[in-house]
Amino acid sequence: xxxxxxxxxxxxxxxxxxxxxxxxxxxxxxxxxxxxxxxxxxxxxxxxxxxxxxxxxxxxxxxxxxxxxxxxxxxxxxxxxxxxxxxxxxxxxxxxxxxxxxxxxxxxxxxxx
Amino acid sequence: xxxxxxxxxxxxxxxxxxxxxxxxxxxxxxxxxxxxxxxxxxxxxxxxxxxxxxxxxxxxxxxxxxxxxxxxxxxxxxxxxxxxxxxxxxxxxxxxxxxxxxxxxxxxxxxxxxxx
Numbered sequence: 133x134x135x136x137x138x139x140x141x142x143x144x145x146x147x148x149x150x151x152x153x154x155x156x157x158x159x160x161x162x163x164x165x166x167x168x169x170x171x172x173x174x175x176x177x178x179x180x181x182x183x184x185x186x187x188x189x190x191x192x193x194x195x196x197x198x199x200x201x202x203x204x205x206x207x208x209x210x211x212x213x214x215x216x217x218x219x220x221x222x223x224x225x226x227x228x229x230x231x232x233x234x235x236x237x238x239x240x241x242x243x244x245x
Numbered sequence: 246x247x248x249x250x251x252x253x254x255x256x257x258x259x260x261x262x263x264x265x266x267x268x269x270x271x272x273x274x275x276x277x278x279x280x281x282x283x284x285x286x287x288x289x290x291x292x293x294x295x296x297x298x299x300x301x302x303x304x305x306x307x308x309x310x311x312x313x314x315x316x317x318x319x320x321x322x323x324x325x326x327x328x329x330x331x332x333x334x335x336x337x338x339x340x341x342x343x344x345x346x347x348x349x350x351x352x353x354x355x356x357x358x359x360x361x
Binding site for chain 2: 134137176177219232234238
């Protein structure tokens with residue numbers, strides 16, 4: 133079983149629609165949670181951190197359910213520029229005292245005009 | 246401010262050859278990480294430096310891989326001898342602080358390695 137599981141998609145949605153991605157993680161001791169965005173042949177970039185209380189940044193809302201080990205990302209009023217691969221990322225604070233990020237395979241999103 | 250830079254952007258080598266990848270972190274970032282994405286798989290952690298010291302190299306696949314960070318500035322990742330399964334994109338990332346969940350890792354553009 134993968135440490136971080138995501139639906140690879142692709143998700144093809146019309147511009148203006150709302151789209152939701154889900155992610156589950158296996159390590160219950162995981163401590164930090166993130167959504168990264170990766171454009172084609174580019175590096176991953178942090179989109180937002182995810183907190184238990186839920187957090188919102190403009191059209192993006194992230195939620196964390198620790199009991200179910202489940203993370204979600206909601207994009208409202210989707211734009212063409214939202215087309216990218218969205219990576220679910222989990223951090224487990226290891227005995228080495230480092231931030232070793234664990235990535236899902238990513239969910240590819242294409243916004244259709 | 247300059248971001249994380251990596252060199253080369255692409256490398257095509259034959260099986261058995263040696264390749265050295267370079268990463269220059271953001272100035273002032275003590276933490277430097279190497280990650281790798283092989284085709285069809287997720288990005289995976291290779292190792293972590295704090296300044297010039299290896300903090301965690303648990304993700305290094307085997308002893309054909311050698312990472313160094315002399316002087317605590319830039320880092321190199323050498324693959325010797327390269328095998329077909331080493332093909333993929335090698336990302337470097339750096340961060341300023343090491344408090345769990347409180348610092349962002351900034352990624353470089355990656356080096357795309359192809360072993361023929």
